[in-house]
Amino acid sequence: MPKIPLSNVIDTIIDWLKYHFGDSLDTFSGSFGDFINGFHTFLAFIPWWLLILIFAVLAWRAGGWKLMIGTVLGLYFIYNLNLWPAFLITLVLVLISALVSIIIGLPLGIIAGRSDQFHRIITPILDIMQTMPSFVYLIPALLFFSIGKVPAVFATVIFAMPPVIRLADLGIRQVPVDLVEVGQAFGSTSWQLLQKIQLPVALPTIMAGINQTMMLSLSMVVIAAMIGSGGLGAGVLEAISQLKIGMGFEYGSAVVILAIILDRLSQGIGRSKKNKKNNN
């Protein structure tokens, strides 16, 4: 039996897509790229100490003074290693990717939580998205958007979106039946049921999904350095290819620090909302 020409088929489909949608993709890529660069310019415009201060305030609100001290020390460490510009690029890419993932993923998750049919459709797609090696996403991203920050965000969004969809879905499904019955029995509309009962009760689970999405964004943004996203990942890549172990360690530590800060901040925001309800 001859080999099935799977790679040819895929190539043909991509070519076809590029041929027919290439122009609009370019336009989109251009304006989205402008948006990313604009955000980056804005962050770069803020003095480093002011940005650290902003993070410190967020950390204090989310997790108290211990988290605040850790955040300040960590960020100053990055600044001190002269990694600030690379750090900013990575931060911008993570925030934008996570934001896009959430904007697309949250509504999808909510729909999946309320519709069994949509749940059945989206579950296998999510399975595929999550089991595919992350490098694979770089290829179509590269083809559609060539190299740079836009394909990096594209690949990252695909990679990071599943958790927020899954956990929003799960959170909505886990709302106790009798609470949903309360909504119905008192004559709520479907929207009131969602907004007044399902979403607030599912919030902790949804926040866990957002946290996961944020973490996956960071890990993918680092990998996306392979298609020219720049940032901390680029430093890691350079260190690997030139066997500069010390340099790799510096960049790697910066990634870890950013990961911890983003994790604690996004967890802390979810938790502080919950605490307000339960412990006063």
Add this chain to the structure above:
Amino acid sequence: MTEKIEVSNLIKVFGVHHQKGLSMLDQGMSKHEILRETGLTVGIDNISFSVHEGEVFVIMGLSGSGKSTILRCLNRLIEPSKGQVVVDGIDITKLNENDLRKFRQEKTAMVFQQFALLPHRTVLENTVYGLEVQKVAKKKREERAMQVLELVGLAGWEDKYPAQLSGGMKQRVGLARALANDADILLMDEAFSALDPLIREEMQDELLDLQHKMNKTIVFITHDLNEALKLGDRIAFLREGALVQIGTPEEITTNPADDYVAKFVKGVDRSKIMTAKDVMKKPNPLITLRDGPNVALRTMKEHGISSIFVTDKDRALKGILTADVAVDARYAGIQSLSEVELAKGPIVKENTSLIETLGIIAESRLPIAVVDNENKIIGIIVRGSILAALADLNSGNHLVEGGEADA
């Protein structure tokens, strides 16, 4: 008396292909046959009844009898498969989505078994929920909510969250939330079953009080006969999805329609009153084998008793020591009761019926020890406690002819 709710020929078959189940029912097949052949569950099977305006109508049955399903058919939280539910002259099974929502907002309010309070909302915010979805102005709905909270005795608690309340208080909030709507019909789904007995009775009394003032039409689901007898103006008995009997508490207890109801009426009273566990008192005082005759005599003197139960260190019953045996032992200079031959008094298990216990104590001059399966003593029965229990029993008005003990 006007009819508030009229249910006729209500059927609920659970499952996607319920039409098939319906036609099989039409052909006269039993629910067991349908379940075996198609896997469809017949939840309620051709039920008709009506609820008068202003009465407390109790639907009583064991779990799985379909009582919650019926309740949910009354506001279509569960869609009936067939039949009519007419409320104030309108068949609600025919309402479209919008009208159904209006009906739920204005005509009915529901109280849930597990309270079903929204954990992210305060007591006040929970109470206003029904008014909020009707878009009543904030000030007005909160005023109304404060009134009902006052009514159910929760004034001053409006800013607490459900997690901070006890079970009884939570259900007061559940009740307040239902009352705030000022709907004519209250649907109460085992509303007090999750509460502990004392609180439950308190809530029952309060519900009756409130009902006296407000004169709602209440449909109350329960599996507890005593609750049904206490609250219900009329009681509907349900068994495996079919209606067995409807009647006033008096009719139900004095004239049960069939063996099922009769057994129920009898069984509940028995299990509640007639076991050794229910008449025993705390096993106090006790002494252990390590104690000596002196300690035993002193303890007996302190408590004014002439015999005392002896256990080992794990509270396993070893026997009973009478005062004269203890005195003899002291003269003989014995130091520990393990060397004394103890009398074997009568012993019963905690679930022994009262009738049997009565026979035993009549023939014994010693008190009865109540033990669990590991022979550990959990209680004592003396003649006085049985007599007191019997006196209670005879004054109880819904006792059935209770001779033959089959418990």
